[in-house]
Amino acid sequence: MAELVFFSGTMDCGKSTLALQLDHNHAARGRQGIIFSRHDRAGASTISSRLGLRADAVEVTDGFDFHQHVVQLLSAGGKVDYLICDEANFYGSGQVDQLARVVDELGIDVFTFGITTDFRTKLFPGSQRLIELADRVEVLQVEALCWCGARATHNARTVGGVMVVEGAQVVVGDIAVNAGEVGYEVLCRRHHRRRLTAATARASVLSPDVLPFEDQPA
Ligand SMILES: Nc1ncnc2c1ncn2[C@@H]1O[C@H](COP(=O)(O)OP(=O)(O)O)[C@@H](O)[C@H]1O
């Protein structure tokens, strides 16, 4: 039976890599798939992984209708066995409903990939709907790590390495700490709550305020 699966995790845990691997494995067995993405860092109509893999993809725009797109392809005599949907956190909740229809009414497997929560720990609309509708939610096995070594569970947005908590939900970017640039860093919940990024933790260790006093007068 066809399935709607949501592969989720933090940024940088290997979601796009897995999406491309799944596509490769299914295609190698003669199955016909379509890859979709939205706002990939490498540009429109692309799916890219930090391991260097990249492929063409159909760009999902605001008005895009997955069900209509697949029905049109099938009506034109095309074959569609599965959909790979990357950056699904950026999809609209209605588009996730369309994906569920593709599974239930057309018998096509849909594999979706995305982060669940934004830099403020709030669910993205697309991810929320996937958690509500998916047959399975799979948390990726390759764990991204916080600077402290604990498993990273949250995504922080940074400017010059300092965590920020104001701003638009969607700002395309990468894991980075370049001065002045908007970037992201994955953290454990404890350090996300305390807004302690790698750079701020390093700075607080180096700060004379927190060094033990020596040669104190008696
Ligand atoms: N130079 C490297 N050598 C080995 N693995 C790497 C390297 N660079 C990135 N990776 C792996 O790629 C993962 C990120 O993959 P990617 O598919 O881009 O993640 P996501 O889509 O979840 O943001 C990292 O967690 C790491 O395991």
Ligand SMILES: Cc1cn([C@H]2C[C@H](O)[C@@H](COP(=O)(O)O)O2)c(=O)[nH]c1=O
């Ligand atoms: C936390 C968070 C992330 N984003 C953006 C940043 C990246 O462009 C993507 C995630 O891509 P990845 O392949 O999972 O690394 O999402 C955002 O727009 N808003 C956020 O709060």
